[in-house]
Amino acid sequence: MKLLNKVTIWFVGIVFLITPITMIISRTNIKRNLDQAEVERMREVNDRVARQLEAGEKPDRYTHGRPIAILPIQGPLPAEKESVVIDNFVSEDLGQKECRITVNSFYQVGDQAYEISSFNYVIKSEEIFKGMLSAVVWKVLLILLAVSLTARLLSKKVFKPFHRTMKAIHQFDLKQKQPIQLPPTSTKEFQELNSFIKKMTDKAMDDYAAVKEFSENASHELQTPLAVIRSKLELLSETNIDGTQAALIGDMQNAIEKLSHINRSLLLLTKLENQEYKAYETIKFCRVTKEVIAMYDDWLSMKEITLTTSLDKNIPLIIHPSLAEMLISNLMSNAIRHNHEKGMIRVELTRKDFCISNTGLPPEIPTHELFQRFKKSNQSNESIGLGLAIVKQICEVNGFLITYEYQNGWHLIRIVFEPGKKGDSIRSAKELETVTI
Template sequence: MKLLNKITLWFIGIVFLITPVTMVISRNNIKKHLDEAEVARMTAVNDRVAQQMMAGEKPDRYTHGRPIAITTVAGPLPEKKVLVTKDNFIAEDLGKKECRITVDSWYKIGDQQYKISSYNYVIKSEEIFRGMLSTVVWKMLLMIFAVSVTARLLSGKIFSPLRRTMKAIHSFDLKQKNKLQLPETSTTEFKELNVFLGKMTDKAMEDYAAVKEFSENASHELQTPLAVIRSKIELLSETNIDGVQAALIGDMQNAIEKLSHINRSLILLTKLENQEFKVTESLKFCRVVKDVIATYDDWISMREIALTTNLDKNIPLNIHPALAEMLISNLLSNAIRHNRDGGQIKMLLTHRELSISNTGIPPQIPTCELFQRFKKSNQSNDSIGLGLAIVKQICEVNGYDVDYNYADGWHKIQVCFYKKQTVNSDALPAAAAVAV
């Protein structure tokens, strides 16, 4: 949900919570002030009648037609000279609830004591509430409309710097070596955000350049001494040596080849993490699979492994050609290396997935851990433990899902091409099986 919509909903929610409370408070205040005003008026009327009686005038003219009653009182007067009484009753002639306020005042006029009573019907709380309710409903509807409209009008100006900042971040690329250009803004929070983003991207560019330089230097500097050691060992192997020495030299050559392979694999992982493989156009993935299979024919035949393939035709994928070849090569070589002599390999390629299954002994660790660097089972000692890590990284770069399962003597690695979308099966061409 957008920030503007969240702010609008929060504001409307606060209005809905506060309005009923304020409406009750307003109703009570209005009722209280109306009652107090009416009590003050009737008290003044009682005082006026008493003044006329003290002056010897007859109050008939003033009390005529008014709800005023004058009665004589025997005994002492009460301490409170004014008494207010509120009565709620149902008027029989009107058939509805009424609220009446009566004000009783006591006076001593000459030798006689009098009680002067005035009463009047006032507005009930329910009537005030009903009158306010319709007003509040219209007020809330107008407020919601006004907030929704003005929020979107103001957002075009208030959040414009934030949108331009987001656009600049989306277009920012570390490999272009251009500093992040952020828009000017007068909002303090956006200024602080731009300063933070500028420092963060500058540091990221420095770190990226340092890592890239290190990987390039490491690749170049390590390959040179490895080549020298390899050539010296080859020269040493051509001299007069016995069987024990020959075995040691062979072990040294294997270790050097393994070290060279680790170096290349780590550099490849670094390039993958830095996203240095840009995709310009789609390629036919099925053709790459066939080419890789052809390069491994001799190794498969040497180990007498039966390879069965079922490959769909015309499968275009947006993946770098080098990454596509490495992905298939690592999966197929892993299936061969961890297979048994005379075993089986099954390859399935559809528009949705690529799966490679091979026979072999059960893994000694959970299969999900084999995608970690230098994690390997004890099935093959010549593995460096980076093949599946490279497969995992290639899949993450291209948005694929990869899964590894073992069941009933079969290892199965499955690469799903559509991680976040669904393929319409009606649009897929018919599969064509190719035997290899």
């Protein structure tokens, strides 16, 4: 949900929460003030009648037609010289609830005590509440409409620098070696955000350049001594040596080749992490798959491995051609290396996914850990433990989903080209065994 919508919902929620409370407080205050004003008015009326009695005037002219009663009382005046009575009752004539306030005042006029009472019908709380409710409903509707409209209009102006900043971040590329250009803004919070982003991107560019330079220099510098050692060992192998020395030289050559392979693989992983392989065109993945598989015919024949393929035609895929070859090559070499003699390999390619499965011994560690660098099972000492890490990194760079499953003697690695798509389910190794065998 967008920030603007969250703020709008929060504001509307506060309005709906506060409005009933303010309505109750307002109704109570209005009712109390109206009643108090009416009591004051009737108190003044009673006092005026009392003054007429003291002056010896007849109050008939003033009380005629008014709700005023003058009653002589016997005995002394009560302690409370005034009482206010509020009655709520249902009028038989009108058939509705009424509210009446009566003010009873006691006066001593000469030797005679009088009770002067006046009353009046006042507005009920329900009527005040109904009037306020109608006004509040319209008020809330107008607030919602005004907030919705003004929020949209203000967002285009207030959040414009933010949207431009987000656009600049999306367009920023470390490999272009160009500092990020952020739009100017007068909003303090956006200024702080732009300043932080500027510092972070500048640091990321420096770190990227340093890592790239280090990896390239390290790879280059390591290749030179490895080449020298390799050539010296070849010269040494041509001299007069016995069988033990020849075996030691062979072991050293194998170690040098493995070290060279590790160096190249780590350099490749660094380039993948730095996203130096970007796909700008669509390739036919089926054709690349066939070409790579053809390169392993001799190795398959040597280990007498049966290969079964099921490749759909015309499978377009947006991926760098070199990464596509590395992906399939690493999976094929992994399937052959960790297979039995006279084992089986099955390769399947559809528009949804690419699956390669092979027979072999069960892995000695959880399958998901085999995607980590230098993590390998002890099935083959020839592996350096970087093949599946490279495959995993290639999949992450291109947005593919890769899974590894082992069941019933089958290793199944599956790459989903469009993860999250409906109707996309993972086939198990048991199903694969049923189809293959």
